[in-house]
Amino acid sequence: MVPMVRIPPTRKSVTFLVSEPAANTAMTTGSKRVNLLDLDEAGLRAFFESIGEKPFRAEQILKWIFHHGVTDIGAMTDIGVSLRQKLMRIAEIRLPEIIREQRSIDGTVKWLIGFHGGNAIETVYIPEPKRGTLCVSSQVGCALNCSFCSTGMQGFARNLTASEIIGQVLLAAQALGHERNGRRRITNIVMMGMGEPLLNFDAVMPAMSLMRNDLGFGFAAKRVTLSTAGLVPAIYRLRETIDVALAVSLHSPIDELRTELVPLNRKYPIAVLMQACRDYVSAKHKRSVTFEYTLIDGVNDHPEHARKLVKLLRTVPSKLNLIPFNPFPGTSYRCSSASRIAEFKEIVMRGNLIATVRKTRGDDIDAACGQLVGIVQDRTRRSERIKIKLAETSP
């Protein structure tokens, strides 16, 4: 692994190149060994059984990785030498690598994290007085093509593996000096980075399970949030699979406009999406859904939109997160004015919605929502991909 170099916060934002992608060996060598970081507790138990070992070995491995920060199988001293040797032949614990770290003047940190094949994604840490949120990516690029998101403009290369997703948290925890039982620099994780997490269900679930599990990071359900553009069948699957908070990117209370902003709306229109949200919160302990609404000047920020939003969201236990649009090169959209945002918020609050305006963070390092781009190497034709993906997720 490339050693992490800590950079003290300065008044200017700084960019630090930790390693050149070309010099990064793990990114150019594929490996045939099982990466144990791709498996959650259930997966690890099954793995040990499949190699004729006791399932409780899973607990030992997880504690070494997540409680003691040890990824060298050879150093796992409570596992017998012969089993360690056997494991080292067939398995490994392989993290992705930090290519670049950027620190904003406001404390936000953005990492470019690279994988074999030359692809890279971005992970962002947002410190606030009482919490620290880590924004994690689920795909290299994104296939959904939302018109106001720069990740979509990069095209789509591939899904991340579970190890590449949980690896982002491990690398950030290490870089930030996060302590499980001490200084908990990371208090919340949001799957709001690059990609649509519900289009990568099979890798996102074990990764989130490791975020939740006490043998892993041990975050409470309300502190791990999955954000989706509204993949309805997968919202139902999510409900059956894991207990996490749900955020839904809404952006318009009107189908025609929402389809323009989030083309996935054509397949799962607002009424169907709202029903899925109601069903999600009514199950078990989920108290509310967070709706994200990016305010774009002259597009979805009219007072009439706010009034329609009030009517719509009254039907779902929810919170509303208003996000000022973050511009990026090549977009013709602009951010709504401060007075427009204030007026919008005023209307929805008068309508008894719980609304917050998200402060834009990490502006100087392009770390805000929709600004994450990474390196999307093997991008394929987006429209083709989306057709395939959506066909796969049809109920």
Ligand code: SAH
């Ligand atoms: N695919 C998932 C998660 C990634 S996007 C989803 O759609 O929810 C995380 C949030 O940032 C989403 O609400 C997204 O709509 C919003 N976003 C994307 N581009 C943005 C931009 N340029 N400005 C502000 N918010 C943006």
